[in-house]
Amino acid sequence: MADSGYDEWIAAVEAGEGYYLECPEGHGSLPPRRTCPHCGALELGEEPLPESGTVETYSVVHVAAPSFQGDTPYATAVVDFGPVRLTGVVRGVEFDDLEVGTAVGVTVEEHETTGDPVVVFRRR
């Protein structure tokens, strides 16, 4: 099953060419999107995703849905990249070392349970 807009975005992040959508007012959002969710502008352009973001909040998940059961325990986080925030799995950071403000970059990797692509943050 294809999800136009999202699939291309995942592929771009995986290739190290992540982007977000920007409206003339400077609001950021993620595809698929026909209008700016903040101001309703119809003119959306692609801008490169900043290289580094900071962890805004995180959790270590012990009980997962079936599609992530083989990954537990895993850390998830919402990461602030400035114009947009992203949600994903944190890898390469000891759980005890993870904190609000940790600087991370974003990539796409396979997750262990199904091999599907997942947004991954690694420390920069």
Place this chain on the structure above:
Amino acid sequence: MTSVRVAGVGLTQFGRHPDRTGRDLFAEAAFAARADAGVPRQDIEALHYGNFMGALAEHQAHQGPLVAEAAGLSCPATRYEQACASAGVAARQAIKDVRNGESDVVLVGGMERMTNLETAEVTESLAIAADELYEVRAGITFPGAYALMAQAYFSKFGGEREDLAHIAAKNHHNAVNNEFAQYQREVSVEEALDSPPVAEPLHLFDACPITDGASALVLVSDEYAEEHDVDAPVEITGTGQGGDKMALQDREHLAQTPAATKAAEEAYADSGRRPEDIEVAEVHDCFTIAEVLALESLGFYDPGEAIGAARRGETTRDGDRPVNLSGGLKAKGHPVGATGGSQLVEMTRLLRGDHPNSDVVADAEVGLTHNAGGTVASAVVHVLEVVN
């Protein structure tokens, strides 16, 4: 504009009924509400019904007409799906239906059947209340999403797991006398703290259980109540609904719930009441942190101040403003699509004086219910009052 009275209320026992069909659960609650109201079934002009995951759990969509039939009704029946706020929005539409003169008598409520699924399947089903592309595929579960909010709250305002454990202990204590509650037993602060982690900082006893159950209310116009001599001492005087971005990452706030703030402001304006008028509240504590966020959105506390409310004894049964005297979702149970209706049932009984915990708020005349959908991308608030 006509005012809306609660003529009758009904619940099933909340808990594990894995072998009972959804239609049977709802019929039981509807029969109880009709019997309580003493209103003939032919007078019911519409059914507004909440359900979230019936298409997954029972392979049954289009439940409106199905459960109307089971409840012995022959009227238009509509299902509302708004995640955990499904019955809250159903009630709001029912209230509008009576207020605008479309109907004089309506049945409203909800049902969820959950325990026939394995826990992992329930986890997956509940997760679809989050953003599929940007949250679920990133490994977010429903407890995981609230854990992100809890951690954001701790980081921004402070607070610790022990504050949350006091909320769990309080709500379990309140459920001991509630014959409809799933867990009529005490949980100590230590027991809550020692329970296994689900999504840190949330542990098992920070989370509501998986529950089957149904709720129903008969709402009537005050003209109908007067004309037919219906005993309906509780009026719904305020209704409000708010919305927010679907995914947490797109919200302005991770440690506040503006959708509930908007819903509360609307309900206060509608009823002419203010936060300080509310004497007792039933709020959406699907996780202990959710109760904290609710109390702040409702204007009972400033942002960052509600975390210690249970620990300080302000929201306990002997506090100034008891919260979740039913046991809350935490101990009463959370059959998702039935929950918003069950809060209205519990509040009606508390205000009428026939709830096992009514003596705690013997003089209370103004109560509030707060029902949240997903990670509060939607919220519904109602104000209920005793009319003389």
